[in-house]
């Protein structure tokens with residue numbers, strides 16, 4: 081695979097060749113955010129594409145170096161607003177790993193619930209917008225109605241619809257509210273019906289098949305070389321799922337399957353994501369069953385606040401409380417790379433500490449950044465309309481690409 | 484593995500350590516980093532075939548930048564972190580784009596934000612910051628959070644961006660299209 | 668460009684004089700029509716855009732207010748909804764989108780980031796889009812709920828209801844201003860100063876106020 085060229089060379093062939101230069105974005109509905117694509121076209125055929133990113137560069141990584149460890153959590157969910165809780169969790173998990181902190185059993189299961197819920201949440205948005213890109217508007221409305229129910233779950237747990245900021249180092253910001261698990265159970269039970277409806281609208285729909293099958297094919301070796309992860313990689317037939325290969329939070333004890341595609345085209349990527357939602361539901365119902373009682377936050381003087389009564393009654397606890405609140409958590413020197421199976425691919429956090437109250441470096445391993453870099457290779461030789469479809473099938477989120 | 488590598492590459496392997504209980508870290512010299520990465524990728528015993536991440540760390544306390552690679556072996560299910568310290572006066576390292584194509588954008592990002600020069604990279608230019616950005620490399624510790632210029636100057640420079648970069652009249656002329664000259 | 672020549676746009680009865688019976692009646696009809704068929708131009712970038720999508724989808728249903736037609740082309744839009752973070756790299760794009768919209772046009776700044784930079788007081792972010800384009804309504808929140816956005820749109824409707832043709836200062840647009848920042852240097856300084864941020868607290872932004880036109884003149888001299 082050849083790396084992208086420096087700029088699009090207009091001199092490909094002679095000037096009279098009639099090749100056209102078309103700019104898509106950055107403000108364009110079909111690019112799923114502020115992504116700019118520069119395409120060189122011969123008629124309808126794409127000769128080359130060059131994605132131009134950075135239109136949403138909000139300097140998260142720099143800002144993180146100026147925030148204390150717990151203050152970074154609100155930044156994480158603003159990065160991927162399609163699966164905010166997942167980002168909250170992975171950040172907290174990375175810091176906990178660096179501190180050598182083991183969270184409570186209940187916290188583990190609650191985080192599994194959050195992460196699987198977010199996988200569905202994120203895939204639903206992908207499903208809705210991708211369906212619009214092939215010209216089907218109904219699945220968008222269906223998907224958003226289901227998303228609205230997850231919004232409600234977010235809201236009753238964290239108080240916010242998107243910017244959840246639900247985790248803390250060593251636990252969650254609060255325990256689950258009363259009745260929350262029942263609402264989730266209700267969602268798990270009724271969601272498959274909607275999913276089946278969307279399934280029947282798209283999976284065997286002639287237009288959808290024509291627009292996605294054999295479009296944007298990538299072989300398994302190319303996909304590995306290009307750094308693909310997540311559903312995109314699995315659609316190419318590579319069995320790599322962090323939940324199985326590098327399990328965290330007892331994922332090895334849950335019973336679920338990892339869908340693997342064959343052809344590595346847009347349709348396989350669609351099928352893999354559809355099946356992933358079903359598998360997530362399976363994990364959700366198992367996690368709901370095993371949700372243990374007990375505390376949600378660890379009892380560790382490095383991270384947890386003493387109880388209000390203790391603060392009022394004894395001086396040491398008061399000072400301890402004061403220190404944690406004013407100075408923040410301190411993390412031992414060292415560095416740690418921790419990754420989970422995100423909704424878009426391997427989502428990693430690399431944190432480097434020098435023992436202070438702020439990180440030296442906070443780096444996000446961005447799955448969609450890496451996935452998007454393959455677009456020029458995938459789209460070459462296809463039509464412009466397929467370019468839109470291929471871009472949609474990669475499931476990108478610009479907030480995390482540009483950071 | 485460290486012994487194996489030391490046997491082959493000698494002093495280019497500076498050291499190794501284990502972080503957080505199970506994360507292997509290998510320190511290498513920048514001069515041979517590419518050969519070492521290539522060996523790790525192709526050696527049957529290790530076959531680190533998935534390059535997860537290329538990034539850099541500026542510690543501030545030590546001048547210079549540390550380039551960090553995260554590798555994963557799909558077959559052997561192993562994680563490895565390679566670190567390579569570059570001195571302040573020589574921020575240069577060989578590229579790995581020809582080994583892993585995903586390194587293309589990742590290295591461009593490190594160049595953009597840290598100013599590390601990846602020798603042999605086919606297309607090393609800014610990726611996240613605008614083309615006309617002239618304040619430096621933002622993720623260096625010497626770079627202030629709000630940028631080096633005042634907000635007025637930043638706003639002015641931003642609006643002067645040439646967003647018709649790829650549509651210069653000469654370029655359009657080469658295609659036989661008359662440049663359109665209207666304000667919008 | 669959507670810039671109306673001053674001489675042509677004055678109705679013979681309207682002018683720049685005081686409103687008359689006829690102009691107020693024309694106002695009433697014109698404003699009624701305008702405010703009930705606003706076509707928003709969704710300039711969505713980040714998290715706020717998702718809430719904007721949610722307000723357009725089934726549960727909140729913007730269509731109830733005559734806005735079901737999201738106009739993805741700025742040339743057919745009336746309200747620019749800037750939802751989300753605007754980095755400097757995107758600033759010229761936003762300005763150009765605004766320049767391309769036809770008069771009469773309004774602008775909503777949705778969310779903390781668009782209005783003031785939000786938590787991102789950093790090297791790459793525009794500290795409030797009011798330095799780039801004129802803003803009519805600021806919707807606070809991070810992100811604002813769909814109800815918040817709908818309320819913002821209703822405030823725009825309210826604003827339109829009170830507009831009068833006789834007001835000559837309304838919708839004057841300088842053709843020279845295309846592609847230029849909305850605020851001059853001192854205004855940019857006042858609007859983008861460090862303010863209420865946890866890393867450093869130097870409050871200078873109390874100067875900012877939002878009424879148009881000539882919004883900062885009296886404060887900044």
Ligand code: SF4
Pocket residue numbers: 158243713714715716750751752777778779780781785808809810811
């Ligand atoms: S205001 Fe909040 S929700 Fe909106 S774009 Fe900014 S960070 Fe995202």
